[in-house]
Amino acid sequence: MSNSVIEVPPKGGFSFDLCKRNELLAKKGVNPPSFRKTGTTIVGLIFQDGVILGADTRATEGPIVCDKNCEKIHYMAPNIYCCGAGTAADTEAVTDMVSSQLQLHRYHTGRESRVVTALTLLKRHLFNYQGYVSAALVLGGVDVSGPHLHTIYPHGSTDTLPFATMGSGSLAAMAVFESKYKEGLTRNEGIELVTEAICSGIFNDLGSGSNVDVCVITKGGKEYLRNHLQPNPRTYTSSKGYSFPKKTEVLLTKIIPLKEKVEIIGGGDAMEE
Amino acid sequence: MTKQQANWSPYDNNGGSCVAIAGADYCVIAADTRMSTGYNILTREYSKICKLADKCVMASSGFQADVKALQKQLAARHLIYQHQHNKQMNCPAMAQLLSNTLYYKRFFPYYSFNVLGGLDNEGKGCVFTYDAVGSYEKVGYSSQGSGSTLIMPFLDNQLKSPSPLLLPVQDAVTPLVEAEAVNLVKTVFASASERDIYTGDKLEIVVVTADGIRREYMELRKD
Numbered sequence: 001m002s003n004s005v006i007e008v009p010p011k012g013g014f015s016f017d018l019c020k021r022n023e024l025l026a027k028k029g030v031n032p033p034s035f036r037k038t039g040t041t042i043v044g045l046i047f048q049d050g051v052i053l054g055a056d057t058r059a060t061e062g063p064i065v066c067d068k069n070c071e072k073i074h075y076m077a078p079n080i081y082c083c084g085a086g087t088a089a090d091t092e093a094v095t096d097m098v099s100s101q102l103q104l105h106r107y108h109t110g111r112e113s114r115v116v117t118a119l120t121l122l123k124r125h126l127f128n129y130q131g132y133v134s135a136a137l138v139l140g141g142v143d144v145s146g147p148h149l150h151t152i153y154p155h156g157s158t159d160t161l162p163f164a165t166m167g168s169g170s171l172a173a174m175a176v177f178e179s180k181y182k183e184g185l186t187r188n189e190g191i192e193l194v195t196e197a198i199c200s201g202i203f204n205d206l207g208s209g210s211n212v213d214v215c216v217i218t219k220g221g222k223e224y225l226r227n228h229l230q231p232n233p234r235t236y237t238s239s240k241g242y243s244f245p246k247k248t249e250v251l252l253t254k255i256i257p258l259k260e261k262v263e264i265i266g267g268g269d270a271m272e273e
Numbered sequence: 274m275t276k277q278q279a280n281w282s283p284y285d286n287n288g289g290s291c292v293a294i295a296g297a298d299y300c301v302i303a304a305d306t307r308m309s310t311g312y313n314i315l316t317r318e319y320s321k322i323c324k325l326a327d328k329c330v331m332a333s334s335g336f337q338a339d340v341k342a343l344q345k346q347l348a349a350r351h352l353i354y355q356h357q358h359n360k361q362m363n364c365p366a367m368a369q370l371l372s373n374t375l376y377y378k379r380f381f382p383y384y385s386f387n388v389l390g391g392l393d394n395e396g397k398g399c400v401f402t403y404d405a406v407g408s409y410e411k412v413g414y415s416s417q418g419s420g421s422t423l424i425m426p427f428l429d430n431q432l433k434s435p436s437p438l439l440l441p442v443q444d445a446v447t448p449l450v451e452a453e454a455v456n457l458v459k460t461v462f463a464s465a466s467e468r469d470i471y472t473g474d475k476l477e478i479v480v481v482t483a484d485g486i487r488r489e490y491m492e493l494r495k496d
Contacts, residue, residue, distance in 0.1 A: 039312070058496070063419055065468045168312050202496045206312045206470040209496035232496045236463035238456055242431060251439075 041169030041201025041208040042072060042083035044138040045181065046162050047190035050147045050218035051140035054194035055083045056169065056202050057227070058209035065209070071226070073215045077102050077113040079222065080141030081215050082122075085167035086154060087134040094135050098122050115141040115148035119158060127156025136166045142217050169201025169208040176200045187216065195229055202231070284336050284384045285310055288471030289321055290420030291332035292458055293390035294432065295398035295413050299451045300481045302390040303458045304332040304418075305466070305493060307474040317474040317495070324486065326351060329364045329391035330479050331371070334418030335405070336384035343383045346374055364391035368401040368409060375407030382406050386417040391481050398446060398481075413445030420465035420472040427461055451480065459491055466494040 025031075039060040044053045059067035074082045074095035080102075084091025098121045102113045119139055126133055137152040151164045163181050165173040176197040185193065194214055201208040212229040215222065291304040304321040307314060322332045323344045331347075333340040350370060354362050362370070368389050375383060382405045389401040389409075402415035414432050416424040432447050447454065458478060466473040473496070478489040 060470060063470055064423075065470060068467065204314060206309060206314065209470070209494075232494050234463060234467065235493050236459045236491065238460045240456070242460075244430060245433075 039207025040072060040085040040167035041165070041173050041198055041205060042085050042138050042167050043165045043173050043177070043194055043197045044083065044140045044149045044163065045177065045185070045190060045194060046147050046149050047185040047187065049187065050142045050216065051149055052190045052194050053081055053083050053138060053140050053215040053217070054198045055213045056198055056208040057211045057213060058207070059088055060207055068210050069227070071213065073213050073224070075099060076118050076139070077106070077141065079143055079217060080113060080115055080118055080139070081217060081222065081224075082118070082140075083138040083166070085136045090133045090135040091137065094122065094125060094133060095137070098125070112143060114143040114145065115139065115150070119150050119152065122152050123156045123158050126152065126154060131155040138164050138166050140217060142219050147217075165197065167201070167208065169205035172200040172204040173197040191216065191228070199229070199231065284339075286335060286384070286419075287315070287337045288419045289334040290416060290418035290424060290462070290465055290469070290472045291321060291334050291386075291388050292416045292424060292428070292461060293332065293388040293400040293414065294428075294449075294454045294458065295390065295400040295446050296449060296451060296454055297398065297446055298392075298396055298483065299454070300330075300390040300392060300398035300400065301451070301454045301458055301478065302330045302332050302388065302481070303462065303476060303478040304334065305462060305472050305474060305476055307472065308337060309471055320477055322477055322479050325367055326361045326364075326391070328481055329362065329367045329389065330481055330486065331387055331389045333385045333387045335386045339383040340385045343374065343385050347371060350374070364389070364393050364399050365411075367391075368411070371401075371403065372407040372409045375403065375405070379406050388415050388417050392483065396483055411445070413447055418472075420469040423465045423468055424461050427464070428457075431457060451482070455480065455489070462491075462493060
């Protein structure tokens, strides 16, 4: 019977060893750096011929806008796209990962990817990380069994809906959907409704802003309308422009020549064998 | 046994930014008109600028309920002064009054970040900048509020108050003409609206000159 501890290799996933130390530091006033969240409005709806997804383009770091025109509609498969809200790194990483997994699966099966496949891969991953991967997604696509639209929450739960909204602007967008959505919308009616919902989020929610991105997916193919609407141009540019002086103000000049510590002997080969 | 933390705060931040620039014979005071709480907009048309005296105007960002209470206090004290001295308060006097009023509530402060602008007795522009508890300084220009970290460096670059370390002591007033200063203020707010979510909707510009007070508005981003 040995007293030594058997070294077990880490099984992967998160190690929560530093949580206690982080708590102690937070009590002392040393807070961890904040994440870049997208503070977003994302929507999706099912229309006559397929699915339409929409998103705003603002990324925020607290109260500051860090990206005025980012892309929140991510590619999953030729017939499946996914909008992401929450921590930008998480939505990017999780959609990239599942997109790669879907491609490998397509090679393996020789068939077009199904939306439920992407759904299951995403929800399994998110549940596994118990909500620490902060990604709230609206997944939409058209496959052999028809058009599908799902929402996925950071803890791993999913819903299957005819129209959905997520993000900080979701209430503003849902208000529009609940008033105006009906079944069997045409393509143009659908795009107009999605645009109106995203605009509602852009103007009424401070976490969303800038432009509207739209993605239309049908049996025939997909149409990614990047910056479909740009309702927020810069309001004022000075006609004269501004000049910026090249140098900083010099308050004091002091030169201290460095003293040599090594004596240089001239001649001799650099590297003698 | 850890200390119990408060589960309710008496303060809220309604966001917004204010700027003031002093010129040789004018003073420009500007603030956006958006009032927000959290991620929501309460109103797009709220004035953060208040006329305290004939030649003295204050712009305040922060918690607007405290700002309203502070404005009422100052107005009342100004009225008493007018009854006792038979004249309006001048700008430096109002500046001192504001500082004292703020420090009076040192241990339950007005959550109000103020800039005071106007003309002094000689008709030269003056700007005073404050913190929440009344520490103040006469400066050539200043900005306060959620966008101040975005606005101040640009004003420092363009208006470049001479370093207070250099001798002889130089005047802080900007050599810019009134129209140039208003142009600068418009540019600065348009830029702040791009990057600060709490700044936007409309810009209110007040210009104080010997002839009186003039008001101007400009549209800003609404998202």
